[in-house]
Every structure is written in structure tokens, then in C-alpha cells.
Amino acid sequence: MWVDPQLGGYAVAFADDVERYATEGRERFHPGLAVAEAEHSYAELRAIQQRIGQE
Secondary structure (H helix, E strand, C coil): CEEECCCCEEEEEECCCHHHHHHHHHHHCCCCCEEEECCCCHHHHHHHHHHHHHC
């Protein structure tokens, strides 16, 4: 999740089930919630972080 000043609010990204999470998020929090598909899962990002930390 991040604050996007151009959108005027919060944006979130999910690696899977993006449409389901978008619908849920907009119903629970705000109809204008920006939702995007993430390129990498959290596990992939942690693996990349570990690999970089070893260099």
C-alpha cells in the first residue's frame, strides 16, 4: 500500500485475486480505492531482499 498524491489517496497492490480484493477493499474502505496487480508476491520480494543483502 502507498499514498499516491496524483490519485489523491491510497493505492494497494495484490499479487493474486486482484479483482476480488479490489471489490472487497472498495466495499470496506472507500469506493475510490486504487488497486493494481503487483509484479511480485511478498515471498518473492523477501527473497530478492535477502539476495541483495548477501552481496
